[in-house]
Amino acid sequence: MSQNTDNTPGTADDFQGLVADWSADKETFAMPWGKLMMWIFLLGDTFIFGIFLVGYMAVRMAAVDPWPATEEIFSMTMFGHEFPLLLIAIMTFVLITSSGTMAMAVRSGYMGDRRKTVLFMAITALLGLTFLGMQAYEWATLIFNYDIRPWGNPFGAEQFGAVFFMITGFHGLHVLGGVIYLTIIARRVHKGVYENKGYSIVEITGLYWHFVDLVWVFIFAFFYLL
């Protein structure tokens, strides 16, 4: 079958190319449908997190009591010293590292190296679990040492605890979901399910994982730096 070159999506890279992509037949984006579906899902998920964060800002502005001084709450005492944001810095580091290992999994997948793909996906999942463990530790500290609850805390506006637990909790659920998703896909890669279908599924899983990391960066900025 002959192909009209202007007609092939993704072949040109200027504005004309964009127009050509959108006016092509068969498909609009030169990618497997699963990847596009993940992109669209993430767009919707961006709206969820975006609205959460906008809600957070609105609540913070509307609160009548003063907002708690977060640099005190989020510091960690080690060897008799106060290290502000230490735990958070480690958590962020872990998550960003996991993005790196995920990228390597995707690369190994496309190179057809099944063993390495599974290995890197497993490492990614483990890093994700580490992150969750540290988050659980942080929650426990806030709850038991600082007495911060969703309905109130000794430091000021009660909305602080509410938004903090809600948004980090929602993000944590995303990480948990990601870990489960990674495990399932890694198992299937291990079994060789994708030998014929191709390994774009690893990249799709990676998209989700990178997104969860990216969202964390925003949450980090909004909660710990503001």
Add this chain to the structure above:
Amino acid sequence: MTHVAIADQPEEEEHHPTSFIAKYIWSQDHKVIAIQYTIVAMFVGLVALVLSGFMRLQLGFPDTFSFINPNTYLQFMTMHGMIMVIYLLTALLLGGFGNYLIPLMVGTRDMVFPYLNMLSFWMYFLSVLVLLASFFVPGGPTGAGWTLYPPQAILQGTPGADWGIVFMIASLAIFIIAFTMGGLNYVTTILQARTHGMTLMRMPLTLWGIFTASLMGLLAFPALLVSAIMLGLDLLAGTSFFMPALVSLGEQLDHTGGSPLLFQHLFWFFGHPEVYIVALPAFGMVSDVLSTHARKNIFGYRMMVWAIVIIAGLSFIVWAHHMYVSGMNLNFGFFFATTTLIIAVPTALKVYNWVLTLWRGNIHLNTPMLFAIGFIFTFTHGGLSGLFLGNVIVDVPLADTYFVVAHFHMVMGVSTVMVLFAAIYHWYPLVTGRMLHEGMGKIHFWLTFLGTYAVFLPMHYLGFLGVPRRYFSMGDTAFMPESAQTLNASISVFAIIVMVIQVIFLVNLVWSLKNGPRAPRNPWGATSLEWQTPVMPPAHGNWGHALPRVHRWAYDYSVPGAAEDFIPQNVPQEGSGRPDDGGQEEVKA
């Protein structure tokens, strides 16, 4: 491995499910899922209709029926509104028609992710069960109004504040998950699974409407999800997102510093786009019905597409026109009134184009066409009263009166339902292989059309009198004349008539399944692909052994010189095609 477009992928040996369960219950066939969606949505729709009947009984004949008291009135009202907007219209238009028509119209075998599509239906089913279960929990369903505004939605004293509201929030969350699963499929299928020659600008407008609405849903439902989560936390975890310090039933509550206004912003950031999520598929479908039965191409196809896209974009920045009397910053009113009036431009354009499509057409006044024309009337009326309400200064005295009730029923209630009827009469032969009974259809149309006018037109006048909405009864109010009550009684009589009339429709649906005349292939002489399948109704896999090839746009009706007054999309160009068909010239293989 290079990537291959779905339309180019080699045909796999298809395995057709054989057991009853795989075929009709846990089915992954988009057509079966569509029918499942349709049946469930119509069922809850009937529940909502009966609830509105109860309300009308009370309003027309106050205190005659003992099972309606102020509490149950509010509960009926809330459930009626919520079911109609979300569980009937959204589900039926996108889950029902979207599922059925998308793969057929783009010329593919199924949705890209059939398994997820199946889950989507079952989640929807679950959300409906949870919603209906709230009728049977202690305290009954919530009576907070379909907008669920806090603080009252979760305060003691509002009916259903213990359990009803929890069930409502849970049901909405489940619905959103269901919608996301479906919506991802609809959007991705339209973008990636079109057949040879099917460019975006050759798609029937039905697809454009469904596509845009699904995309909007994926971006608007997050706001509802977030506000539902926060509302649920306020209720169950004692947080104060939306709850200010307040005294309720003589008690100081444990909340401080929340913002009820925030909820309204979040809710309407979802709520207004939601109006277009149900309107845009209806716009699309009515365009195709009008064009087919007027035997004329749709007037201004490109304009219609762009109008849909522009309306969708603008509808995300008009939400606060629902909040003019909420106490928000007054400057917002100026901004939102402006955007609201701007959105009227592409909308009006669509109305002109529908009318111009009819102009000098070879109009076949059969039932689908009657309903489609009825839609033009009701939508124009609803749209005009919307222009009034969009202006702050007009809205302030009219807000929360029956004028608003009349407006939104005309514009999104009656109009969308008109299109649904048109669509059902139009596509029933495709789905079942039988024609619906024309006589019953025409009676159904005239009584419904005239009846809804008798119901909703006088409500504008009640609104001018100042009759407030969401009131159980008017009581003895000096500013309301005696005649207002008489009018209410007449509205109720007509409402009951309109409801009973729907029995004709249901009977027609069921009766024709066995006794309707067998539908000839492509009975309306339509051009779009769904009518061109090898067998009708389409079989599993839709297209037999080869996908169709598309050579032209979907509106080649009454082309001069052509043998028939329509040329289906899969007929090759032989010099008779229209030059402005929107797609590229055919690639010769």
